Amino acid sequence: xxxxxxxxxxxxxxxxxxxxxxxxxxxxxxxxxxxxxxxxxxxxxxxxxxxxxxxxxxxxxxxxxxxxxxxxxxxxxxxxxxxxxxxxxxxxxxxxxxxxxxxxxxxxxxxxxxxxxxxxxxxxxxxxxxxxxxxxxxxxxxxxxxxxxxxxxxxxxxxxxxxxxxxxxxxxxxxxxxxxxxxxxxxxxxxxxxxxxxxxxxxxxxxxxxxxxxxxxxxxxxxxxxxxxxxxxxxxxxxxxxxxxxxxxxxxxxxxxxxxxxxxxxxxxxxxxxxxxxxxxxxxxxxxxxxxxxxxxxxxxxxxxxxxxxxxxxxxxxxxxxxxxxxxxxxxxxxxxxxxxxxxxxxxxxxxxxxxxxxxxxxxxxxxxxxxxxxxxxx
Amino acid sequence: xxxxxxxxxxxxxxxxxxxxxxxxxxxxxxxxxxxxxxxxxxxxxxxxxxxxxxxxxxxxxxxxxxxxxxxxxxxxxxxxxxxxxxxxxxxxxxxxxxxxxxxxxxxxxxxxxxxxxxxxxxxxxxxxxxxxxxxxxxxxxxxxxxxxxxxxxxxxxxxxxxxxxxxxxxxxxxxxxxxxxxxxxxxxxxxxxxxxxxxxxxxxxxxxxxxxxxxxxxxxxxxxxxxxxxxxxxxxxxxxxxxxxxxxxxxxxxxxxxxxxxxxxxxxxxxxxxxxxxxxxxxxxxxxxxxxxxxxxxxxxxxxxxxxxxxxxxxxxxxxxxxxxxxxxxxxxxxxxxxxxxxxxxxxxxxxxxxxxxxxxxxxxxxxxxxxxxxxxxxxxxxxxxxx
Numbered sequence: 001x002x003x004x005x006x007x008x009x010x011x012x013x014x015x016x017x018x019x020x021x022x023x024x025x026x027x028x029x030x031x032x033x034x035x036x037x038x039x040x041x042x043x044x045x046x047x048x049x050x051x052x053x054x055x056x057x058x059x060x061x062x063x064x065x066x067x068x069x070x071x072x073x074x075x076x077x078x079x080x081x082x083x084x085x086x087x088x089x090x091x092x093x094x095x096x097x098x099x100x101x102x103x104x105x106x107x108x109x110x111x112x113x114x115x116x117x118x119x120x121x122x123x124x125x126x127x128x129x130x131x132x133x134x135x136x137x138x139x140x141x142x143x144x145x146x147x148x149x150x151x152x153x154x155x156x157x158x159x160x161x162x163x164x165x166x167x168x169x170x171x172x173x174x175x176x177x178x179x180x181x182x183x184x185x186x187x188x189x190x191x192x193x194x195x196x197x198x199x200x201x202x203x204x205x206x207x208x209x210x211x212x213x214x215x216x217x218x219x220x221x222x223x224x225x226x227x228x229x230x231x232x233x234x235x236x237x238x239x240x241x242x243x244x245x246x247x248x249x250x251x252x253x254x255x256x257x258x259x260x261x262x263x264x265x266x267x268x269x270x271x272x273x274x275x276x277x278x279x280x281x282x283x284x285x286x287x288x289x290x291x292x293x294x295x296x297x298x299x300x301x302x303x304x305x306x307x308x309x310x311x312x313x314x315x316x317x318x319x320x321x322x323x324x325x326x327x328x329x330x331x332x333x334x335x336x337x338x339x340x341x342x343x344x345x346x347x348x349x350x351x352x353x354x355x356x357x358x359x360x361x362x363x364x365x366x367x368x369x370x371x372x373x374x375x376x377x378x379x
Numbered sequence: 380x381x382x383x384x385x386x387x388x389x390x391x392x393x394x395x396x397x398x399x400x401x402x403x404x405x406x407x408x409x410x411x412x413x414x415x416x417x418x419x420x421x422x423x424x425x426x427x428x429x430x431x432x433x434x435x436x437x438x439x440x441x442x443x444x445x446x447x448x449x450x451x452x453x454x455x456x457x458x459x460x461x462x463x464x465x466x467x468x469x470x471x472x473x474x475x476x477x478x479x480x481x482x483x484x485x486x487x488x489x490x491x492x493x494x495x496x497x498x499x500x501x502x503x504x505x506x507x508x509x510x511x512x513x514x515x516x517x518x519x520x521x522x523x524x525x526x527x528x529x530x531x532x533x534x535x536x537x538x539x540x541x542x543x544x545x546x547x548x549x550x551x552x553x554x555x556x557x558x559x560x561x562x563x564x565x566x567x568x569x570x571x572x573x574x575x576x577x578x579x580x581x582x583x584x585x586x587x588x589x590x591x592x593x594x595x596x597x598x599x600x601x602x603x604x605x606x607x608x609x610x611x612x613x614x615x616x617x618x619x620x621x622x623x624x625x626x627x628x629x630x631x632x633x634x635x636x637x638x639x640x641x642x643x644x645x646x647x648x649x650x651x652x653x654x655x656x657x658x659x660x661x662x663x664x665x666x667x668x669x670x671x672x673x674x675x676x677x678x679x680x681x682x683x684x685x686x687x688x689x690x691x692x693x694x695x696x697x698x699x700x701x702x703x704x705x706x707x708x709x710x711x712x713x714x715x716x717x718x719x720x721x722x723x724x725x726x727x728x729x730x731x732x733x734x735x736x737x738x739x740x741x742x743x744x745x746x747x748x749x750x751x752x753x754x755x756x757x758x759x760x761x762x763x764x765x766x767x
Contacts, residue, residue: 152621153516182552183550183587185546186549188547191543217634224537250641253638253639279620282618282619286621
């Protein structure tokens, strides 16, 4: 009880310190909040970490169930708080996500999100946009590595793409100048670029990566991508043990399809990040196998499966839970539960490598439940 | 004289002007077509020599007008390319360009930029195809990327809003989008292609890419025999690395075109097996990029301008490390010249030379270093001439 109160006080204080002067000292908040988190997870034993779970639509509930099952078998000290997307628009959030759901993620600091089908229509924001804006999710991290046992044309992919997620080309600021002429604004700010660069180098350091590559087109877009690069260089100086390089995006794409082993950690503005992260997902076998994690201010981490809700196989016990499971593993790493994360990760990789239990999208015939059980057995 | 008047009267649509070009080129053997040739730097002169040799062996009715990049900046063009060179391309309507090393410095425009602006080159066409006998991870690539080359994200309009906040304008106009869409469908039709895919991100950039798509749809309606589809760029990249056979002709705005055309080049071997690259930040903003000779010298592209101007070029760099050593692979420049012949309506000759080149490569006996062989430029060229 006392530890819970202490945790809540520390967390809110960390949030205050972090959120107030956010661009003057981007480092301190993160240290605080991960320190805080280590305090809270060190008080483990009997204490469970609360994590918000959005099962989502379509195959979402089935694969969320898989995750819960695997985590139970692995005895991960997480207590899930499930939230569902509502039927009506909540005016406080202007979307189908309720204020309570968002508050829950803010409070818990971690969340796991299944695929959500965006309803068509007007008068509300898309669900992903709502989450991103309300939780201030500024970096999208997508680890891409070849899964042994699932053969694609590439065997040695092992890279992380870190994408700035708030500005750049996706600022949504477009207008018609005159009839037949339309303009779109691409915004790059020092603050956002520094923030994502800091996260990229911090990630590289804490995960034992030795190189960070900034992807850009500064030879053409000299001021915007130039500013992004300048910020990356500033942060690179603070991490002399990590190699830093800059690669033009078209060359980067060419190198990725020729030899993806050349890359380690990639940090990029929004649009290039979108393209490159999906390209890398394609290299390792598609979105059904790719984990993804969104990092927000205050150390919030929202892991998500980036594939769609696949309504055609919903409820038929055919879905592949790998993407959501791997995203959950990323979430565990963020929570510093590295042992558990590695155990579950190895179990997943071994199950797929063995080849006996594979879902349809990987060329097998197993059902979701069989696959999940196989993973639990491998733990 | 009368034909010249008629030509000037009908100048704008590229379809009609290529028709007129065929009228003028029918008068072939006695009246050769003049084509401007920029041999370029590094390996440029050697491979240009190959092209000239193969063309004379095939008896192509072309007269080359060579121009070189000068040492001094010409104030009329603000670059090292002289006004005379540009006028020559404008007059002849066709040009072949070898690799040109971009000099570093200020006070002048880059050579490519100069050509593009002065000649109004609005489309860049880059065919990507698996090279027979040269194994990469992808065997059945056969697609063409058509990239809008004048506006979009590369308009160069950037400014600082306040300290630490910079804006860049992406411009899409109806005119430029229609123009490139027209060219894409026309290309698909005349080259027997079945599908045109427009690549976009209109779910996010609704107005700009939305306008581009609207223009593509308008043009698609005029070509009901050609399949038309729209693919979001991130899905496109994923599909390209998983199964490039899904695509045929891709039409895109400037930035996506840049990315996708280089991605496709990578699929077929655009860089050698151990790519080496170097970069250096020379001024506070310019980043100069060069690639070593380990790049495959196969890929070419065609830039199309208003009034049917064609400037075909080899995509690779000037490879200064193998310049003058008789090691360079002339295939890229040869294929550019073949593409140029097609737009000049000399299809029979074009096919003849094209088949000879691919036969030589597929045979495998004569291959240059970049494709894993040991032949010299001259040996390879002679083999192609023999295969004609």
